[in-house]
Amino acid sequence: MKQLTVELGERSYPIYIGDGLLSRAAELFERHGIGKGSPLLVVTDTAVGPHYLAALTEALQSGGYRVATHTVEAGEKSKSLEMLDAIVATALEAGLDRKSTIVALGGGVVGDLAGFAAASFMRGVRFVQVPTTILAHDSSVGGKVAVNHRLAKNIIGAFHQPELVLYDTATLLTLPPREVRSGLAEMVKHGLIWNASFVDWLDANAPKLLALDPEALQYGLYEGCKVKAHVVAADEREDDLRAILNLGHTIGHALEAVAGYGELLHGEAIAIGMVGAAKLAGRLGYASEIYDVTKRLLKRFELPVQLPAHLDTDAIMAAMSHDKKFKEGRMVFIVPTAIGKVEINKSVQADWVREIVDELKGES
Amino acid sequence: MKQLTVELGERSYPIYIGDGLLSRAAELFERHGIGKGSPLLVVTDTAVGPHYLAALTEALQSGGYRVATHTVEAGEKSKSLEMLDAIVATALEAGLDRKSTIVALGGGVVGDLAGFAAASFMRGVRFVQVPTTILAHDSSVGGKVAVNHRLAKNIIGAFHQPELVLYDTATLLTLPPREVRSGLAEMVKHGLIWNASFVDWLDANAPKLLALDPEALQYGLYEGCKVKAHVVAADEREDDLRAILNLGHTIGHALEAVAGYGELLHGEAIAIGMVGAAKLAGRLGYASEIYDVTKRLLKRFELPVQLPAHLDTDAIMAAMSHDKKFKEGRMVFIVPTAIGKVEINKSVQADWVREIVDELKGES
Numbered sequence: 266m267k268q269l270t271v272e273l274g275e276r277s278y279p280i281y282i283g284d285g286l287l288s289r290a291a292e293l294f295e296r297h298g299i300g301k302g303s304p305l306l307v308v309t310d311t312a313v314g315p316h317y318l319a320a321l322t323e324a325l326q327s328g329g330y331r332v333a334t335h336t337v338e339a340g341e342k343s344k345s346l347e348m349l350d351a352i353v354a355t356a357l358e359a360g361l362d363r364k365s366t367i368v369a370l371g372g373g374v375v376g377d378l379a380g381f382a383a384a385s386f387m388r389g390v391r392f393v394q395v396p397t398t399i400l401a402h403d404s405s406v407g408g409k410v411a412v413n414h415r416l417a418k419n420i421i422g423a424f425h426q427p428e429l430v431l432y433d434t435a436t437l438l439t440l441p442p443r444e445v446r447s448g449l450a451e452m453v454k455h456g457l458i459w460n461a462s463f464v465d466w467l468d469a470n471a472p473k474l475l476a477l478d479p480e481a482l483q484y485g486l487y488e489g490c491k492v493k494a495h496v497v498a499a500d501e502r503e504d505d506l507r508a509i510l511n512l513g514h515t516i517g518h519a520l521e522a523v524a525g526y527g528e529l530l531h532g533e534a535i536a537i538g539m540v541g542a543a544k545l546a547g548r549l550g551y552a553s554e555i556y557d558v559t560k561r562l563l564k565r566f567e568l569p570v571q572l573p574a575h576l577d578t579d580a581i582m583a584a585m586s587h588d589k590k591f592k593e594g595r596m597v598f599i600v601p602t603a604i605g606k607v608e609i610n611k612s613v614q615a616d617w618v619r620e621i622v623d624e625l626k627g628e629s
Numbered sequence: 630m631k632q633l634t635v636e637l638g639e640r641s642y643p644i645y646i647g648d649g650l651l652s653r654a655a656e657l658f659e660r661h662g663i664g665k666g667s668p669l670l671v672v673t674d675t676a677v678g679p680h681y682l683a684a685l686t687e688a689l690q691s692g693g694y695r696v697a698t699h700t701v702e703a704g705e706k707s708k709s710l711e712m713l714d715a716i717v718a719t720a721l722e723a724g725l726d727r728k729s730t731i732v733a734l735g736g737g738v739v740g741d742l743a744g745f746a747a748a749s750f751m752r753g754v755r756f757v758q759v760p761t762t763i764l765a766h767d768s769s770v771g772g773k774v775a776v777n778h779r780l781a782k783n784i785i786g787a788f789h790q791p792e793l794v795l796y797d798t799a800t801l802l803t804l805p806p807r808e809v810r811s812g813l814a815e816m817v818k819h820g821l822i823w824n825a826s827f828v829d830w831l832d833a834n835a836p837k838l839l840a841l842d843p844e845a846l847q848y849g850l851y852e853g854c855k856v857k858a859h860v861v862a863a864d865e866r867e868d869d870l871r872a873i874l875n876l877g878h879t880i881g882h883a884l885e886a887v888a889g890y891g892e893l894l895h896g897e898a899i900a901i902g903m904v905g906a907a908k909l910a911g912r913l914g915y916a917s918e919i920y921d922v923t924k925r926l927l928k929r930f931e932l933p934v935q936l937p938a939h940l941d942t943d944a945i946m947a948a949m950s951h952d953k954k955f956k957e958g959r960m961v962f963i964v965p966t967a968i969g970k971v972e973i974n975k976s977v978q979a980d981w982v983r984e985i986v987d988e989l990k991g992e993s
Binding site for chain 1: 779
């Protein structure tokens with residue numbers, strides 16, 4: 266088992282990463298102050314629940330916890346105020362009180378939804394993240410929780426840090442291969458923004474990661490979480506530095522919006538976005554190695570680097586402007602300046618970005 | 630103009646109380662860091678908007694602010710996730726961003742709803758309270774914001790302190806007399822829990838307050854807010870001391886729930902509840918003066934002291950248990966121990982409370 270800490274003063278918390286950790290849930294919950302006097306509520310979804318809900322519930326119950334559960338439909342649509350309403354009903358019916366804890370068992374959707382429920386139920390109760398996807402090594406660390414509005418994603422939310430993150434790598438073995446690759450895209454991002462030697466390691470170990478080799482997974486998640494934890498510790502509320510976590514996301518979010526959620530998985534969209542950012546780096550005069558390494562790495566992970574040609578460039582640019590990153594023909598963009606380093610560039614020409622979006626359609 | 634500060638470290642904020650302050654809104658907003666680069670959203674309701682929305686909007690616009698508005702139906706029903714959804718739509722359409730401010734113009738319902746919108750829109754934006762009721766001198770200070778769920782009041786919310794509270798006593802002149810009396814009940818409560826000399830002043834000045842005498846109002850609101858600010862500063866997140874603000878509320882909330890919201894205004898319900906708490910003080914051996922003064926004071930303010938006989942005692946007791954204050958026949962109760970002093974008694978016998986509820990039906 267590996268362990269690291271997100272350093273946030275009195276809101277600091279540990280991340281445990283290991284094989285079979287679900288079975289140790291009660292012990293780890295207790296170690297971090299989750300009391301047994303009040304019931305817990307485990308929130309999961311229809312994709313994850315059938316595999317792991319019983320195991321987690323039983324582990325907690327045999328450790329003396331009272332556990333209620335709430336299962337939502339798998340998928341982005343569950344990140345809604347309606348689902349928040351339903352979770353609160355379950356919480357009230359199960360007798361949760363101010364000393365209770367809400368546990369997210371699942372990927373990013375469940376983590377965001379259950380996290381916002383924990384942030385707002387009774388004006389805030391304790392929260393534990395039990396991520397079951399690789400992608401969630403990103404979203405489960407840092408305390409950003411939210412639901413969607415029909416007009417914008419993640420627009421209603423909070424900063425609400427968990428008490429602990431319990432990452433059982435055994436839960437990753439049931440992930441569909443495409444979800445594995447999508448999750449690894451965020452791992453690549455963490456290397457590219459912060460840690461050149463991790464990039465080298467990722468390059469060397471791509472086949473092992475794709476094959477879900479337990480040791481490689483543990484190391485990769487540990488290093489990925491470490492980057493995330495470091496950035497979050499330096500800028501909890503996203504005032505400045507935390508923006509670097511958006512490498513590939515400016516274009517990526519726009520692609521997800523225009524393609525309609527589903528055609529491109531999140532990791533696929535940001536993979537294309539990272540190629541775009543690398544191309545922008547070249548235009549800004551940074552080493553051409555950035556583009557070469559970024560693209561090679563993404564291909565090693567069997568991630569897309571080409572923007573689907575049928576997506577309309579105007580629509581993509583319009584979606585970016587919704588992301589409020591435009592101002593007078595200029596936009597904020599996370600640009601790699603070397604392998605393992607990025608800058609927050611606040612005056613990238615929007616017409617360059619448009620040209621790059623077009624170029625990405627011809628990428629191969 | 631009177632001014633006081635809620636001392637909460639870096640979340641400290643001022644309360645301004647004065648006649649005609651709406652017209653000075655732009656100046657006071659600017660003084661407290663509300664920037665003009667991002668639009669504001671003023672939330673109000675159908676009772677208050679027609680009187681004061683134009684005045685506030687114009688004052689802000691003439692000071693260089695861009696202002697969008699959102700009006701909800703007056704009444705408790707607007708404290709819902711549906712209304713939060715609608716406010717977020719307006720905020721997005723008006724182009725609010727992370728540096729924007731949401732302003733609550735109204736009473737407790739608008740303050741709680743707009744406050745939770747401010748707490749959760751984009752994971753938290755600035756918030757200003759512009760209370761327009763006497764009752765809101767309580768709710769607008771302290772940062773507790775929330776919406777209701779069909780199963781429980783105020784169950785989805787946050788602690789989100791405002792940047793400032795701007796209390797224009799001129800907005801109180803359009804209050805219906807019953808709302809005036811209801812608001813004064815919270816003022817009486819603030820005296821009873823903390824400040825015996827304020828109780829004397831209230832006793833002497835009840836007629837002036839009922840007649841909305843500007844000077845008396847300003848002083849009474851100032852002293853009431855001062856008690857609230859002091860208690861909140863000592864216990865922002867309601868871990869202990871803040872519970873004393875619930876004097877009269879254990880019975881009061883149960884009466885509101887059983888009567889159906891509307892038969893009893895909040896202040897009327899807590900007036901009856903305060904008489905109950907004073908009777909309990911007598912049973913616990915505290916001076917009989919407590920009961921005498923409490924009752925005389927409430928009558929001076931033309932507030933009810935008798936519990937409506939048609940309300941079922943079993944139902945009232947059941948509503949109290951929903952309030953989660955029961956444990957093995959004992960409950961938590963705020964009990965006056967002298968005029969201007971209370972204790973948090975955690976082991977009041979529930980059957981005493983039941984007897985007192987019955988006795989309150991015969992009060993006169």
